[in-house]
Amino acid sequence: MLFNNLLAEQYKPNGEITINTIGEWQNSGNWIRMAGGSGSPSNNDEIVLSSNARLNLDVDLKSNNISLYLTFESDGFLQVKSNGALLVLGGLTMSQNNVEMKVFGDLEVNGNFQLDNGNLFIKDGGNLLINGDFLRSDIGSGQLEIGGDATSFTVEGDFDDQHNAPNIYANPYINIKGSCSTKSGSFCDDYLPVTLISFIVSYHDENAVIKWSTASEQNNKSFEVYRSIDLVHWELIGTLKGQGNSLVTHHYQWIDTTFNETGRNYYQLHQIDFDGRREVFETLVLDVQHQSSLPEVMISNNAIRSGENVQIMYRNEKFNSKYIVIVHSDGKTMDCTDIPRGLIPNQLFAEGMNILWVSNGRDKYSFKILK
Secondary structure (H helix, E strand, O other): OOOOOOOOOEEEEOEEEEEOOHHHHOOHHHEEEOOOOOOOOOOOOEEEEEOOEEEEEOOEOOOOOOEEEEEEOOOOEEEEOOOOEEEEOOOEEEOOOOOEEEEOOEEEEOOOEEEOOOEEEEEOOOEEEEOOOEEEOOOOOOOEEEEOOOOEEEEOOOEEEOOOOOEEEOOOEEEEOOOEEEOOOOHHHHOOOOEEEEEEEEEEOOEEEEEEEEEEEEEEEEEEEEEEOOOOOOEEEEEEEEEEEEOOOEEEEEEEOOOOOOOOEEEEEEEEEOOOOEEEOOEEEEOOOOHHHOOOEEEOOOEOOOOOOEEEEEEOEOOOOOEEEEEOOOOOEEEOOOOHHHEEOHHHOOOOEEEEEEEOOOOEEEEEEEO
């Protein structure tokens, strides 16, 4: 057995358990203390998963200031359900036989992630953030699957899939910040994003003028411009051909002659790859009659008790440099800067009052959000 931290207490789930509340997490009957005696895992402890010790997590441990080390033995299983959130200390290795992890909630790994064996699924709104490198070696077998419109997979370091390539479906958000390589397929080419350096909407000569510029484009078939008056129903109003692959700056413009001159108009820019995948950029707001009184940054709603997400919107122009963070009532912070489209998932907010900060480096905007 490999222990990540010799100073940590090690615990195994007592069979296959499902944890829905922090009270259930602290119930010693759900755990086996491997040094003997009883107890429950606390911050900086280690969870060992095996065939008779499987964990389904549906509670936010991050907001309860519990971060843990994880070890997978043969047949180890972890499911982070939609309400679950976990920060894994150090790195994470899946190398034993028949191991499996499913991420439908929020999982963050502080170090490197190595997948030598078993299955890893990030889907249906799950978020996996790896603060180091990701390596899938060609030692064993298994699946790596990422799917769902609200799903995100972010690697702060390098991504190297020596076994094959991930199975991708339904337009998840994928962000590889370091180098990218796979044994087969076009994953790395497909997910090198279009670099958008500006996105602006303005009122000129009784028209709404939408402009944007790119610094680079990869696999870019086209752009689509959408308009809405309620943030619910979106109408496609324009399509422009992309540059395919380009490393030079390009400028685009669409003129909207049929917009609503007496109320708010919301605009979104979509980028479509040749294989049909799309990226949606931030939402801009144009209100001709009240434009001078609109704040630079707006949000869609202040109360999200019914499970709503929060849409961040910008007046006229997308911020190229921004910082977005949620502060929970206990002072815990969640960095949401890299969340796609400025659409902040409900699960990232804690129960009670939250403060959402949006900064462009010069000005800072705050919003109270009740959940």
